[in-house]
Amino acid sequence: MDFRQSLLHVPTEGGCRRTDTVELFNGKVLELCRKPPSDFLLDTVGISKEGSVIDIPQLLQEIEETDRRRKNRAHIAELSKEGVIPSISISDTIWTEKYRPRSYLQMCTAGNDKALRQMMHWLTLFRVSDDDKPEPDIPDRVHKKILLVHGPAGIGKTTAAHALPRQARYNVVELNAATSFDSIPGVSVAATIRLRIVNALTMNQINTSTNKNNRNMMTTRPTCLVIDELDTSIHSNEIVRVLEQLSKGTVLGNGKSKRKFVLNRPVICIANDLYANNNGPTFSSSTGRRFGSPMERLRPLCETVAFKRPMTAKSGTAIKTLKDHLTHIASQEHLEVSSRDVSDIVSICDGDIRACINHLQFHGGSGGNTSSNSSSTIDSVPHWFHVVDDTFKRDPKVTRAVNFNRMLQFYTTGSGRASVGAAHGKIIRGCFQRYLEAVSVDEDTIVKPARLSEWLEFYDCYLNSSTAQIMLSDSYVSIVWLKLWSLFNTSAKLNGDAIASSRTTDFACSEDARRNNAIITSVREQIPLGVRLAIGSEPWTAIVVPLLYQMVYLPGSERDTEQVSQAAQLVTALGFELSTRYDPDTGRDVTAMVPDLDLVATFGVRSNPKRWLLSALARELAKRLTAEGAAAAAAAVKEKTEVTHKRTSENGVPQPPKRQRVEMFGLNNNRPVANSTKGSFKPARTWVKYHEGFSNAVRKNIGWEELWK
Amino acid sequence: MSLWVDKYRPKTLAQLSYHDRISQNLKALSASGDFPHLLVYGPTGAGKKTRVYATLQEIFGSAVERLKIDVKTFTTSSNRKLEFNVISSPYHLEITPSDMGNNDRVVIQDLLKDVASTEQVDFTSSKVKHRFKVVVINEADCLSRDAQAALRRTMEKYSANTRLILVCNSISNIIPPIKSRTLLVRIPKPTIEEIGDILNMVAKKEQVKFNSNDPQAITSFLNNLAEKSDRNLRRSLLAFETISMQNETIPITNNSGPQLTLDWEIIISGIADAVLKSRSVATLAKLRDAYYELLAHCIPAKIILKTLLFNLIEKLGDSNVVPKLVELASDYDERLSLGQKSIFHLEGFTANAMVALES
Structure with a gap:
């Protein structure tokens, strides 16, 4: 600090109004004069206009920031002095590629640990014996041979689909919209796709290992097909058709080379939207049979794995892992970022890992200044998140009118206008999520929400009418904010505790609604x-489906055979099916109705008390099918139901009829015999999972004797 | 085995049990072998479609029942491919405009042109040769203004070999020119007794067992059911089938009606209770979750609003707030149909209803 700033100082020239004389201990006499008030040359940094309070955190932050900037600069200077090319200024790859994880452990899980484990589990289950060329379909192989990964953009779906198979010793072949679906001249698009998929699935990559130890060793790796961006691809219909045929095991080739195709390589499909229904017919005109949109047809063929945004993940560590990942990258790039910057970036990018890394690189290039202000203004527009924040804030130091004018300025002419125009939907949603809290903090009155509804109506209805859209897009909508501000501004800090309304309810609701809509369709x-026709335009969701649900899911007990058979009759009459799928939460197979009525018709937490009914129904339906005597039909009752039967039979439920099982295993039995003549065949053993998901889980190796007992 | 709504659906005009005068008129109409364009309207579950099909049956014979689902492909001006389902028989086709979204104008125009340009060829029928084909348009009130405007010209131009039957719930959305070009047929709700009779007939045919043999008690039980279902014949039949599926013998108690409330109705009644009990921001926040839950289960927002209002009215009894609430509800109903974010308006209604109840 400058000496002049102290209140007392030795005068260098005359002109003091009042002087004091001080005698020091050594006998020297000093003339001191009081410094006139106008001479105050206080450093204004960190002191607010009122001149009373010093904002210590802000000061600290500034210090930290300058420190960081200095370090960054010093680092760059040092690097260039040494002649080393600084990675920051001339990095030729974008960081998202540079830091793309190569293995499972490098992945930034961001709340998707479970999904990743699920994928890995599926891949390891998918045993491919790579020495045995005409591979038989191993009975133990996963139930559904296609994996469908879905979730929002930028959270590592594609990365996982590449890294995990590689780790599981597969060679990844990717098909995507960008390159792989150009048609080969002279061949139709559908045929091209078919050719490419089949080729990818039948070849083994042979590559000379570059490893120093065994330079000349040849390694063969089976391929894993990754189909990216399935839902938005214009050929999704054709792709799904090919996958359908392959998973059913169609006959390939013609003439002599004719053989049955067994899907014995993993296929991973990636989609953003599980319920996409953008193009393509849902009916086949020739047969008059409905086959649904591509995604709808794909869903039953696949195991599905859902990736979620870290924001919506339930565990608190989700965001932390993402932050750690970013910090790690920053330290790799010798970039000093504070933890606050990182969390700012994460919240701005909404948990999108790729966007976060891009963001980091963008600021990394500019010398490492990522203060919260600059990071929110990548396109010199305040981020919607901050707009929402500001809407509920009031500066307590100035009057209401001044505050209001500031807001008005900001929204009508200032940079706020552009932001509002760009993201008004997000802003209004954010405000809607938070305004109740603002009211409850300030004064608990319901008059304000009532009044607000008029303005929300203005927003919603007028924005919706097509003529008003252009006019409204950015100039008038901001009025809603001003109103929101004038109703709900508060000097109190909102922290989200006062009223438990999670940020994601809106999203979850719309997601559920879409799923239920798909079911109802x-x-x-x-x-x-x-x-x-008889039901016609009756509201399906409100009346028809709940009643149908109540008709099928009867109250009562298992012994009530009459009711069960009644329900089974109804299920067949309505054209519904039962199928089993793997439930990742419990680790067991669950039987479910297709379409799943109880998802739509029941509210609250699904305890699913009607499990007995479903299994009873499954038995009843299976019995019916065998009664019809069609062997093909018996096989159509999903083989997997057999497994559930087996398991239930161990729990003391009466044994299902044994005839089907004989047929099924008889089929498998033929193959080993034929193959064993070659000598290279290891006898296929039947594995039975026993109590999977429980503590006494075993994989039992059972032979024919046990099965016949 | 089929659902009772399908199984006991009258196929001919003679089998129709109520609204005899309308049936007679329709019969007279079909006897002439020709009819003008029709606009059949009335509440759901009153029997509009049943009557339309019975009339078609009367005119064309049983061939109308040979239904199949067709898919029509259609390319819009922006070169997007559009597909929609058409239910058709040799003599008619049926479309639902809500399948087509915004393109309903082009689709309808094209479809009608298509139908009109192919003349009906019928060598087999011994009956009077019909030169025309019938197009049934469901939910005609959902047609956009554009589509309706396009219809009015087409209706006249191709009247030589097409006939339109528009089916809708209310005619308030239908533009006057169309109203004037069609013969309006209103099918009102059946009375409680008429529904009761039908349910009784079904009960006899299906041999539904009741725990009492007193026909009086049974009748009052069925009438009660009809009343609970809002005099909606279809809903009463579905509900009756559900009850009889769930109980082997249906217990009839004297005072309480059939115990069949749906989950979402319980939730809405809970919302009404909460509104009446405590009016605070905390309640509002709690109700928001309930609304989200309902919307996630695809319960249409308008039905939520209506049910909530009726619940409130019922619980308030004879109160002078009721008119105010009804006014509010009608306001918000309009907003629901104009806007898209249902949750805003549902919450807005709740907040306003709370304010109205406070004062």
């Missing part, structure tokens, strides 16, 4: 035409 279309 399939109910409508599966139901026989006569019933469909």
